[in-house]
Structures are given as C-alpha cells and as structure tokens.
Amino acid sequence: MSKTWVTPGGIHPPENKHQSLSKPIGKLPIPEKLVVPLSQHIGAPSIACVKVGDTVLKGQKIADSTGSVSVATHAPTSGTVTAIESRPVAHSSGMNASCIEITSDQQDQWISRQGIEDFEHTSSSVLLSIITEAGIAGMGGAGFPTAVKLNPGFQRPIDTLIINATECEPYITADDALIRERAAEVVEGIRILSHILGNPSDILIGIEDNKPEAIEALKPFIRDTGINLVSFPTKYPSGGEKQLIYILTGKELSNGAIPADIGMVCVNIGTTYAIKRAVVDAEPLISRVTTVTGEACGVNRNYDVLIGTSVDYLLEQNKFDHKACSRVIMGGPMMGFSLTSKDIPVVKTSNCILAPSFAEMPAEQPAQPCIRCGMCAEACPASLLPQQLFWYAQAEDHDRLQAHNLFDCIECGACSYVCPSNIPLVQYYRNSKGEIRQAQQEKIKAAQARERFEFHKQRIEQAEQEKEAKRAARREAAKQAKASTTSDSTADIVAAAQARMATKKNSPEQERAKLERAVTSAEMRVQKAQDKLDSAVASNETEEKINILSAALRGAQQKFDLAKTRLAEYSQPETTEQEPTAAKEVTPEELAKLERAVTSAEMRVQKAQDKLDSAVASNDTEERINILSAALRGAEQKFEMAKTRLAEHAN
C-alpha cells in the first residue's frame, strides 16, 4: 500500500452511487437523430468537413481539428448529415453553438479501419496524432485535448503518470462501471499512455476506497506491470487534479503551474479506455459511458451512449417522470450544471445525467445572512476563506478578492454545501471572477486607447509644426523675393522656388523613414502577440483568453500588412513618377476597379458594424464581441486602404 497524503477540508456528502450500479453497462437503440457539437473540448472548435446532405459512415470524420489545441469530431453512427447549425449545447450558460445533425440510417455501418496491435513499436508522434484524430479530449469533465497533455515537450520530462479513477462526485458511477467491466482495456490504455510518455518511473492509479469491486477488477491486470493502484479514503473533492496529485505524491502544483511542470501527467481513467479503443481498435471517440440516475428516473444505470444522443432520449428510455424532477443536471450534484433544454446532446465530457426528485434536491432556499461561522473555511480544499471572499464579492472589492486568492478557487462547491445560511457562494465567486477578468480587459483596452490618442495628438502636432515651418520658409522666401525685386527678379524667383523645393524635399525622406519605422514596430508587435498566444496555449489558458489573444494577433498582422503596403506604395511613386504616361494609361479601368473596391470595403465595414451592434445589443459573450470588434477594425483598415489607393490613382 503506497503512502497517501490528506488534503485539507473536504466534505462527505451522501454517495448515492449504488442506485446506478445494480445493472451492467447497458446499450440503447440508436436514436433517430444525433446532434454532434463541433466544440466538445477546450481549445479551437473543430471545423465541419461534411456538407448537409452528405452520407456518412460510423466513425467517419465529420469535422477537422484546427490549430494545436483542438481535436477532430466523428459521426457516431452511419446516416445523413441533415443540418449544420447552431443548437443548444451542454454549457453552464445554456448557450447555443455549432452542431452537426446526423439522421441515422439505423445500419450503424462502420467506416473501414485498421488498428495498431503492436503499439510498443509505434512512435509516440504517430500515436499522438492518432489520439488527436480520434477526437480524444479529457473525459473527466474539462475536455482538454489529451494529445496536447501527453506532449509536454522535451524540457518537461515526465516521471509520474497519474490515472484519475477517483470519481469523487456523488451519484456518478461511469468510471466505476467502466473499470468493473473493461479493466483489461483500461489497463492497456494506461500502457499506451506510458509508452507515449517514455515509460515514466511511477504510474499511479488513484481510486477512492468506496469502489472495492473496481479495485478488485483492476488488480489482476496490473500485476507485474509496474502500475501502482492506490486507494485512499473517500472524500469530496479528492478527484480534482490538484487534490489527487497531492493525495498521491504529497506535492502541490504551484500557483499557475500545470502538472507537467513538476513532471506529472494526470489522465482520467475513462480517457485511457478511449485511447485504447482509438489506437488498438481504430475506433474514434463516438460513445462514452454515462450514468443516468436520480429518483425522477425509473431506471438508474450506466449506458454506452453515442455522442450526440439527446438528454431527452436518454431520459425517456429510463422512465423519466417529468413532474417529479426538480432539475436535470449534466455532471454530478456538486459541479454539474443544470440543463435548460431537453434537446441538449451528450458530449465527450458528459459523465452523468442526473434527474433528482424534489425530495433529493429541493428548490434552493432563500439565503440568510452570513454569520461567518467558518464551516466553509473548514470545508475548503484550497485553504481559502470563503466567508471573506463572499464578503468582498458582495462589496465588489477586487483587490481584496485577489489578495484572498479568489482565482485559486476550484469551484468544487464544498463551501456552498456546508453553508448553514444557504448562500450560493460558488456563484458569487464565478461572478466575481468574471467581473475581475472583464475589468482587466477594459484596463488593457483603455491603455491601448490612450496610447492611440496620444499618438494621434503627437501626429497632429507634428503636422502642425511642419506646416508652420513651411509657412515660415515661404514667408522668408517671399520677403527675400520682395526685397530683391528691384534688382535681379528672375534669379531671385528661381532661388525662392529652390528654397521652397528644399523645404518640401526634406519631408519625403522623413515620411519614408517614418513608414519604415512603422513597419518595424508593427512587425515587433506581431511577434509579441504571437509569443503571448503561444505561451497562453502552452500554459493551458482558458479558451476565452486564447481567442482574445488570437484576435489580437490577427489585428497586429493586419496592421503589419497595412504598414508594409503603405511603405511599398510610398516607395513606388518615386519610380513611377519618371514614367507618368504608363501610370496614366491604365487609369479608366483601374479607377473603376478601385472605386468598386472602395464601395465593397465600405459595405463590409457597415456589415461588420451591424454585426457588432447586434451582438452588443443582444448581450453576446465578451469573447464574441472582441472577435467582432477585431473584425470591424480589420474591415475599417481595408476600407481606408482602398480609399487611399483610389485617391492616389485618381491624382
């Protein structure tokens, strides 16, 4: 028995796991329609590679992964693509997102496939690409693309592989059932993982001691494999990545670090099974074990559910009593989110559909005042002071919230669970986190606006100074001309003209130098934005942040392009000036084309503006608004460019 460490805090809610474990993992008839969301993982959504009307086979790729943090999506059964559109998806906000709807032909016909039996002689990079292409993202809940996790780079060697079989949330038994019935495949998946990671010295399976059957099922398969099965006392939330790492190794992830920084990779046990199926059986992730439970369901058990199956279908197959149900939850009772539509499909991260009765989970009680009893602090697994966080969240005191480490809250809900005053503490923290992030964004935006404004002011001042200098020069020239009109008039006029030329001639060089400087600085900005984005992707930042950063990168690139174009245009006239006839010959057609370009650019600006306005009006997500305003800026720049070109040619 390996040594385990005890995390601070934690709670012991009623487990309620036996209800769904009385029967083996079941199989359901193929539903008529499956709705497969394009984004079931953290990172860039996959992009549909089928069209409406296409016939697809089971396991056929229907959407490609995009970028480094992304995975592919596959058809869960054979049939026809009948829609690609926005549908309600599994998200705590109840939002809609792009989905592919497949109408089943009930043939369930597989695409031809070829698995790898001998994975030990296959290179890690090949296996990693199989895992990405099979659409595998963490199945424990977060949905982080597994291949990215398994490829931490040579500067972060992995010595410990941790398999998370904790399943600490009440009610959920998907992993438990999976281990009981398919332990051999689970262990083979672990061996594949170990091979990919270069056979780390420690391989630990962490499991709570409330799953004795699963522990017994695993034992015969891990004998002599070097895999250590570590069971520890049941306590919520032991299954959080940070908590599990501490329980098994006594090490803490320092603030902002990922497990790979301390030589560890932590993978959910359901994911290891999916990896085995993907590598050995060439089966992409198109189904998962999901627990259907709660007193409002007549039948409580685990199912092999096709991704895209609607919650409605799943519940109806289990004698669901709509009237008796207090809410429908995807996930567990502690961290799961309530569903706002029965049409929401099961996704790769849906480990449980919980339909509790009113007796099990009564409607929320009105919150009483916080008496700072400190039960929440005793329950907090991160050693925070939830009562103080609540106090400052109400006061919207962002400094104090951050000093109290609000962002180390893992939103496990232990504080709300024990709160005698029924205060929805976690909701306060989520809200405060959002407010702080927004305030930070606004700060950045304000700084940028200030910079722009100052630059603008400086430019105007400079122009004014130049004009003033020219005026002075002209005045001087005129004075001299006037003074010498009596003597040699023609010579002086020439001299005055030359003086004028001189004052003018100075500026093109300056202008050019300025444009060159602009190009260099724009290039640097692109580089900086790229670096920021890379580091954000590497450190597993939130999707939202990555989107913002990539929008910023695009903006920087456009500016860089614009600066280059301007410089090029500026350099050209000098050469073309020598052959003005050539330039003038193309004018009529060219001019019309440029005019069209201006009109269409203008229309695009208008469109982008409309989109942004409607997004703002309909309170769209900040992320989307950011993307749209980046698009608007891009369109405006293009419009400006088109106008500039037209103006130059018209002259």
Added chain:
Amino acid sequence: MAFKQITSPHAHAAQNTARVMQLVLWSTIPALIALTWHFGWGSLINVVLATVTAVASEALIIKLRKRSISFYLGDYSAVVTAVLLGLALPPLCPWWVVITGTLFSIVVAKQLFGGLGYNPFNPAMVGYIILLISFPVPMTIWVTPLALLPEGVAHPDFLTSLNIVFTGISPVDGVTGATPLDSFKHSMGLTVDQIYQQNPLFSGATFATAGWEWVNIGFLAGGLIMLKSRLFTWHGPVAMLVTLALMSAIFWDAGSSQSPGSPIMHLFSGASMMGAFFILTDPVSSAVSNRGRLIYGALIGFLVYIIRAWGNYPDAVAFAVLLANFTAPFIDNYTLPRTYGHQDRRKATEKAED
C-alpha cells in the same frame, strides 16, 4: 419544470443557521441548571425576561426595516443573544436592568449595525457593559451560592424571586454578597492561603470557588458539546484558556499577598468558561481564520487576566471581548491561511498586480 437554470452545487448539507443557533441554546442548559441549582431562580427569570424582550424588539426593528419578520426571527439569533445576556446578569437583578440591557444588545449593538452578520461587536457583551457602567450597584451584587447559605435559609422560591425582580423588595436578607473574584480582589494584604481559609467562597468550594466552579463546569460541558458538533473550532477557546492559565501561573507569585490568584481560580471563576465557549466563539464579531482565532483568543485571555489582576473590575470577559472585537478585522488582514499552490501566506491588504 425540470429544465431550468440552477447554480451548482445542487446538493446541500442538512445544516442551517436556525439549527446552529438552536444547538447553542441547548448547550447553555448545563450552565443554566448549575446556575439555578447554586443561585436560585434568578437566572431563569433573567433568561425568560431577556428572551421576550429580545424577540419583541427584534420583531419591531425588522418590521421598521420592512423585512420578513418570520424569516429573520426564525434564525434564533436574537434568542441566543438574550439567553447569553440573561445568563451573564446577576440572578434576581431588577427587571429593568434585564430589559435595558437586552434592548441595547438587540436594537443598538445588532440591528442598528445591519442585523445578524453585520454587528462588529458581540451584542450580548455590549448590553452587559452598558449595564455594568450605568448601573454598577445591581450589577455587582450576586446571590450567595447554595453551599454558603446559613442553616435553615434557602434561596427564595420562584414566586418570591419574581417579586424581588419586579418590586425590588426582598423578604429575606443575607442571600446576596460579592462574587469570588470581587472578594479576592478586595482581600488586600492577605496571602492566598489566608483568603482561602477565611473566605467561605473559597473555603466552601470543592476545587475552585463555591457555586461558580459548577457554573463554569456547566459552560465547559456545553462548549464541548458545540465543539463536538463542529459549531466552531478549538482555536479560540483553547487559546484564551491557555493564555489565561499561563498568565495566572506566571504571576502566581507563590501565593503571596500580591498574587492575583491561581490558574484554577481564574479558569473556574467568573465568566471564564462562558467567555471561552459562548462569547468569543461568536463568529460574527471574531477573527475568521484558525490562526486569527488563536491570536484573537489569546488576546482575550491576556486582557481578561490583566484587567482582573490590575484593573478596576473584578471580572473582565466582556471588556476583553469588546476590545478584541475591535482588533478582529486587523487580525484578519494578516492571518490569511496559505492557499494551495502558494509558497507563502498573503496579506489581505495586498493590492492586485498591474
């Protein structure tokens, strides 16, 4: 309606504020029994009078604040304040003392600051201090403990007690006197041994002070019940009692005439146990973190001893608690626990970066 948006977590423990408060009330029963046994019906009358006053005044204020009376009265917090104040007041003190103190506790110390959860000071102790400063005479006369009553004299019966409380006329004489801490303080020039031999409050005691020792045991028992039920952590009470014991051991002075008394006397006299388990554990007005509560408790123990030994008042729990209440927000700023993944504890006063 099954499909609606409800924030997680969806499960909730069966605990609620009313139940917490009720448990506090149940936990006062051992002390109330001890008080009634050793000092007669006075404490029970105090508790009932204070409770009625507290509930009525709290209801009135809630009505003035246009809130739901049943919802806010249902948390039992007013009853807890009233019961604690009733237990702290001298038995058989006049009715207007009890009512004035309770009104001050509920209306000024609690509701004017925003009601439950917003009072910076312990309401019961604010009421107590106001009474102690305003009406020192009735506040310093205590009933003679049962063990020291002369032969053939008993505590007044219930109806007589009521009569004493409401009319102030006492048919029996010699049932009141000073408290042990008070008479100890005023036994100048005597060694501790001499005091213990001459003063029946000490000579008639089992191990500390007659009557009072059992009242303190009662509060200790109630405190242990609450500790076992995890209503609070051990940090505050233990820090206070240990500091009090340490201080009295350090300044024991071998029982000379200068000695302010033994650790046993300090721990089991006056309001020591009540303060440790029922007063400084009031979460609203105390420090929040475990480390903060250690400091907070130790500070109270320290102040209690200093005032008892060298101050003007024989007991000091109320003063010490109110002084410590002042410091609680300050203590909180510098006693944040170390969060997972952080090398060091942070200060609450740190400004956010950038």
